[in-house]
Amino acid sequence: MSANERYHHTLAICLRHAKRLRWALAQLSPQLPFDEHKIDRLSDVEFAVVDQLLARFGQLQDTMGKSLFPAILELTKEQGELVAFIDQLHRLEKLGAVTSADAWLELRALRNALTHEYPDEPSLQAAMLNKTVEAAVTLLAVLDCGEKYAKKYL
Amino acid sequence: MRLSARQVDVICNEGAACFGGDARLWLFGSRVDDQKRGGDIDLYIESETLDSAALLDAKIHFLMQLHNQLGEQKIDVVLHRMGSATDLPIYRVAQQEGVRLL
Numbered sequence: 607m608s609a610n611e612r613y614h615h616t617l618a619i620c621l622r623h624a625k626r627l628r629w630a631l632a633q634l635s636p637q638l639p640f641d642e643h644k645i646d647r648l649s650d651v652e653f654a655v656v657d658q659l660l661a662r663f664g665q666l667q668d669t670m671g672k673s674l675f676p677a678i679l680e681l682t683k684e685q686g687e688l689v690a691f692i693d694q695l696h697r698l699e700k701l702g703a704v705t706s707a708d709a710w711l712e713l714r715a716l717r718n719a720l721t722h723e724y725p726d727e728p729s730l731q732a733a734m735l736n737k738t739v740e741a742a743v744t745l746l747a748v749l750d751c752g753e754k755y756a757k758k759y760l
Numbered sequence: 761m762r763l764s765a766r767q768v769d770v771i772c773n774e775g776a777a778c779f780g781g782d783a784r785l786w787l788f789g790s791r792v793d794d795q796k797r798g799g800d801i802d803l804y805i806e807s808e809t810l811d812s813a814a815l816l817d818a819k820i821h822f823l824m825q826l827h828n829q830l831g832e833q834k835i836d837v838v839l840h841r842m843g844s845a846t847d848l849p850i851y852r853v854a855q856q857e858g859v860r861l862l
Contacts, residue, residue, distance in 0.1 A: 722836060724848075727841065729841070730839060733815070
């Protein structure tokens with residue numbers, strides 16, 4: 607696969623996640639912000655939308671970090687000797703493909719906090735959901751920024 | 761207990777910094793058992809912080825610091841907000857079967 611093809615292939619996956627994520631955000635926005643009482647009163651269908659938000663946030667964040675960022679670097683022939691993810695991230699920030707390396711690391715930490723084996727009490731669940739909604743908006747903006755940056759190299 | 765001295769140090773320092781000096785922290789799960797191999801680092805943390813949003817921010821910051829200082833590891837944090845009405849079984853399991861670090 608050429609660098610162009612790899613980038614387009616990965617971008618397509620990200621855009622599909624982004625579309626589903628946007629839909630889930632739109633569905634949930636009338637209820638924001640969540641609290642423990644709202645969480646308790648969610649219908650089965652509403653819960654399914656919450657699951658979609660969390661799942662797509664995680665998948666998009668993951669795919670962007672593991673596949674899209676390296677593909678963008680490859681496209682710009684900027685990856686050079688950069689093996690460690692943190693170095694790739696700093697390079698992308700320097701190039702303007704990613705607005706903030708720190709913001710990305712926070713998105714990653716949230717994604718890790720979401721893949722959680724043990725249940726949380728409802729008020730923490732609500733805080734998690736509110737935080738994910740906020741983070742999803744940021745994540746979509748990072749995707750947008752990366753896509754705009756990569757266009758110059760296509 | 762399968763954590764290095766450095767790992768314990770970092771977890772305790774960041775635990776106190778992120779969750780307050782009066783936070784209590786236990787290691788539980790497979791890392792408690794010397795006979796086992798691998799596995800996530802499971803931590804149970806009790807915090808006096810009343811605000812859930814602030815507690816979640818503290819958890820995220822804690823995870824970021826741990827990943828920064830200990831490298832990429834699977835770390836699962838169970839938070840118990842003291843004063844919450846909820847009492848989940850895992851809170852007791854973690855205390856009884858775990859090793860208190862902080």
